[in-house]
Amino acid sequence: MTMRDQDLSRxxxxxxxxxRVGVSIVVTLLAVGLALDAAGIAASRRVLQCALVIxxxxxxxxxxxxxxxxxxxxDRLLALSTGIVITILVWQWVTG
Amino acid sequence: MIxxxxxxxxxxxxxxGIAQRSQEGVVAKPALQSLDAESIYDPTVLVHVxxxxxxxAVAGTLGALLGLGGGVFLVPFLNLAMGLPLPxxxxxxxxxxxxxxxxxxxxxxxxxxxxxxxxMFLEVFTAFGAAxxxxxxxxxxxxxxxxVFGATLALIALIMIRRLDKRNVIKDPSxxxxxxxxxxxxxxxxxxxxxxxxxxxxxCIMATLAGVLSTLAGIGGGVIKVPVLxxxxxxxxxxxxxxxxxxxxxxxxxxxxxxxxxGDVPYELAAGAVLGVLFGSRLGLHFAERSxxxxxxxxxxxxxxxxxxxxxxxAQR
Numbered sequence: 001m002t003m004r005d006q007d008l009s010r011x012x013x014x015x016x017x018x019x020r021v022g023v024s025i026v027v028t029l030l031a032v033g034l035a036l037d038a039a040g041i042a043a044s045r046r047v048l049q050c051a052l053v054i055x056x057x058x059x060x061x062x063x064x065x066x067x068x069x070x071x072x073x074x075d076r077l078l079a080l081s082t083g084i085v086i087t088i089l090v091w092q093w094v095t096g
Numbered sequence: 097m098i099x100x101x102x103x104x105x106x107x108x109x110x111x112x113g114i115a116q117r118s119q120e121g122v123v124a125k126p127a128l129q130s131l132d133a134e135s136i137y138d139p140t141v142l143v144h145v146x147x148x149x150x151x152x153a154v155a156g157t158l159g160a161l162l163g164l165g166g167g168v169f170l171v172p173f174l175n176l177a178m179g180l181p182l183p184x185x186x187x188x189x190x191x192x193x194x195x196x197x198x199x200x201x202x203x204x205x206x207x208x209x210x211x212x213x214x215x216m217f218l219e220v221f222t223a224f225g226a227a228x229x230x231x232x233x234x235x236x237x238x239x240x241x242x243x244v245f246g247a248t249l250a251l252i253a254l255i256m257i258r259r260l261d262k263r264n265v266i267k268d269p270s271x272x273x274x275x276x277x278x279x280x281x282x283x284x285x286x287x288x289x290x291x292x293x294x295x296x297x298x299x300c301i302m303a304t305l306a307g308v309l310s311t312l313a314g315i316g317g318g319v320i321k322v323p324v325l326x327x328x329x330x331x332x333x334x335x336x337x338x339x340x341x342x343x344x345x346x347x348x349x350x351x352x353x354x355x356x357x358x359g360d361v362p363y364e365l366a367a368g369a370v371l372g373v374l375f376g377s378r379l380g381l382h383f384a385e386r387s388x389x390x391x392x393x394x395x396x397x398x399x400x401x402x403x404x405x406x407x408x409x410x411a412q413r
Binding site for chain 1: 220
């Protein structure tokens with residue numbers, strides 16, 4: 001393992017916080033969106049769309065966070081792996 | 097296409113536009129689709145959304161009991177019980193996999209155990225497999241997709257029964273663990289342990305297969321990667337599960353992109369399923385701490401085998 005312990009724990013904290021905040025926002029927006037929809041308010045679609053888009057990009061942002069941390073800690077294998085995964089994710093979302 | 101439209105229209109008339117748009121290619125990318133119906137203000141749609149919430153909760157509970165994402169239970173329910181087409185059921189399921197992965201991976205305890213370097217290295221292959229699955233998923237016949245899904249469920253049932261839960265730990269944490277190995281604090285022994293990763297090429301092949309099945313079947317793929325890492329690659333079961341949990345979100349993101357762009361993810365049902373699965377996952381973890389895992393595995397493996405059989409029978413019609 002080339003990544004130092006303090007790097008790993010810092011990365012752990014960043015990723016954990018990122019995921020928790022992201023999911024909390026998504027859950028709140030989904031609940032609000034469904035409630036608005038049930039009330040017949042047209043804006044609900046935008047709220048649900050926004051929630052799902054955030055949800056879909058949480059894993060992507062998580063990989064990007066790992067990529068940045070890998071560059072900082074000079075972990076070439078992790079940087080290369082996350083870089084390729086990001087490329088595939090972007091390619092898939094752009095080209096379908 | 098016509099059959100799909102009929103299927104949706106018969107059970108969920110308000111959703112019939114999903115398949116229609118998907119078929120006619122009206123929804124060009126990037127297409128994040130919503131229901132054609134006015135909203136769940138319509139009581140019929142509301143019932144379907146509530147049913148999806150309940151289905152998500154049950155799938156999440158069962159999934160958490162077994163340490164899975166729940167997609168293997170959600171897809172058959174949405175497809176067989178609610179009559180949604182397999183692509184729509186798979187698309188919704190992949191969105192719930194992302195939610196489950198995000199929650200499970202947020203646990204600092206799991207993050208400490210997970211092997212980020214191994215996970216991301218294997219994710220390269222899984223992501224490639226998922227993208228590969230995305231290129232063929234709309235090209236293959238519905239009956240073939242049913243057979244693939246049935247075979248996947250049967251495989252999962254078999255793996256569930258045979259899972260060995262090998263410890264694979266080295267008591268001396270100072271040993272050289274190689275490029276992909278690691279160390280972590282093991283609760284059972286109360287100290288730090290190490291492990292080495294073996295048969296990396298095999299792990300890469302299985303990770304690719306897991307990616308293909310993730311997109312085709314609407315599952316996270318952890319059910320394949322966890323036993324492979326644990327049984328053949330020398331990774332302790334807790335590390336395997338935590339590492340897989342980190343990976344499946346990115347994998348599902350690739351498959352979800354394909355279904356979104358074909359208009360197969362209705363917002364309201366996806367929202368309901370996500371809320372249900374998140375609630376169910378917490379419930380499942382609560383039950384999992386209080387009951388015997390072996391009994392669950394046997395019962396749920398039997399359920400999966402029965403559902404797999406139903407898919408094979410349907411595929412032959």
